[in-house]
Amino acid sequence: MERLPYILVIAGWAYVTLGHLLPEVLGPRLVARSRPVAWFAVAVHVFALALGAATSPHPTGLPEALSATALGLGIAYAWLAHRNLAALGMLLAPLTLVLIGTALVVPHRSVVALEETGYSPWLPIHLGLIFSGIAGFAVSSIVGVMFLWVRARLKQKKLRGLARLPSLDVLDRFQFRAMLFGFIFLTLGIGAGGAWAAASLSDPWALDPKIIFTLCIWAWYGMALQVRLVSGRRGRWTALFSIVGFGGLLFSLVGLNFILSGWHAYGG
């Protein structure tokens, strides 16, 4: 990955994170500029990814995966984390920063499947949809954590400083919407990957461990939506489904490629 634009992106997110975690260091006037800085970081990030795609022979390794997820979170921050959802930035901004930082230090290895298929127009479609979905689930789980936190404080009647946080209903609505967004994009991403694999990979691609694990996660999120839409259980239920689901997704994204073999495993 090209480092120079990423250093700018990191500087941008460090600024935004500082504004949320230690606002007194920046002061109210500079903190108020966090959102434009976040949009700037997002723009540079898009440029950096595009540059990587144009110049690298295999822009599909773990660093790119983490970077694309961070970009999704960054867009979610710039879009959502203001007005009554400003407090979300406390979690979104540092997570974005950590993901970009990790993307810069993890070793670059491309997935096995690409050695057989080479570059295909399906690749950006498959990855774009999957990482949009992952970003949606990431936002949902972050909002879910905040929901559980606010809920616990209300239940324990610890009301100090609560007015700065978003209301329970707003958090619940957003965790659901982000989950629905993630589910739709993950479904389309799995479909696109399946169509690509059917056209270009030798069998048995469907038994790839990552595909099976991802389908399990897809089913998990499907169940979460089913529970909410059919039985009406929302709030804490959606939050817990979301947090557990995203944990599984992170394992699938980072851990599984190293542990198991298969088309999605990292090769040379």
Add this chain to the structure above:
Amino acid sequence: MAASRPLVAVGLSHHTAPVEVRERVSMDPAGVKRVLDRLKEQRILQEGMLLSTCNRMELYGVVEDEAGLRSFFHEYRGPSGEHIDRYLYWKRDRDAVYHLFKVASSLDSLVLGEPQILGQVKDAVRLAEEHASLGRVLHPLARRTLSVAKRVRSETDIGKSRVGIGNAGVDLAMQIFGSLSGKRAMLVGVGEMGRQVAQALLTAGLDELLIANRTFERSVELASETGGTPVPYERLEDYLARADIVLAATGAKKPIISATMVRNALRTRRYHTVFLIDLSVPRNIDPGVDDLEEAYLFNIDDLSKVMEEGKRAREAAAQAAEKLVAEEADRFVQSLRTVDINDDLAVMSALAESIRAQEIERSGKLTRTLDDKQIDQLDRLTRSLVKKVLHRQMMAIRQAAKAGDQDTVDALLAPWKEER
């Protein structure tokens, strides 16, 4: 302050005068105009702005005749015929600016952080503007006051927390629902505290209020006062499922809303959140309700905590806001001094220039022998000389003004003013 005329703030407020006195000096816009007219006609004020609310009457002015102003206020009498002088506070220059900034930022209000005062200050500014009684001091002061008040509101939490049990209930409801639009509340019982919270919820945008009371007639009565809907007390359990917010304020000696009732209601409403406030002692809602996943129960002690928290937050915000206001007051006074000094320095330069021109004129013998180019050179040389000679003195005046040392400024400017 401007051209050595002091900026004065004089007035009385809830801090210094009882309501009987305040109501005697309270003025409507026509009264404000009359006072401003009179003070200007009698050359007591050069500029003036009068703020009259139910909690304060304050005059801000650039004063020409301070004794005249004192005798003007001496005319006012309290309810027992006493002069109101003893209720008045007088603030000058920087203190007057600081006071106005504090007032407009709601740091001097009866209810700290209340938003109405800013509108009242805006009205006072508008009235003074209409009456052309804002000038080179009060005009920028009024503009800066409004921007400082907005800064305080946006950069501190002074306006975020409110007072009163009704608003505490609204704050909690907002923390749960975000907005009361589309929400329905049910008031069980017609106790005073229940009414207060219900009224505050309605003011905050609640869509519908159901009222259930053992005596149906009293429900009808309260419903007609508040615009609510009376419902039969016997069907409490049915209506429980329809209410997003439940307020219990009856004199019952044991719980009238049990955990089972709320559990059933939640099932019927497909687990949509319900917020319950128990304002009664002994409590009317079974505390076990709070163990239900989607139910949030608060009792009278919890509401007190919300009020306490609001008070603490307001006090902390007020400290930060006062610091901000003090800095702004210093900055404003500094900017006024700069404007004053710039005017004086411009006069000084003009005077020096006229002396230079006169001297050149007087040396006609010399200049007649010079051609245009040489005259131009002589002109430039003499201008440069004058500028250099004045520079040090001007710097000294600026520094003294910046330090607020008016005596030195006056001493340094005196020869130039005499010359003028």
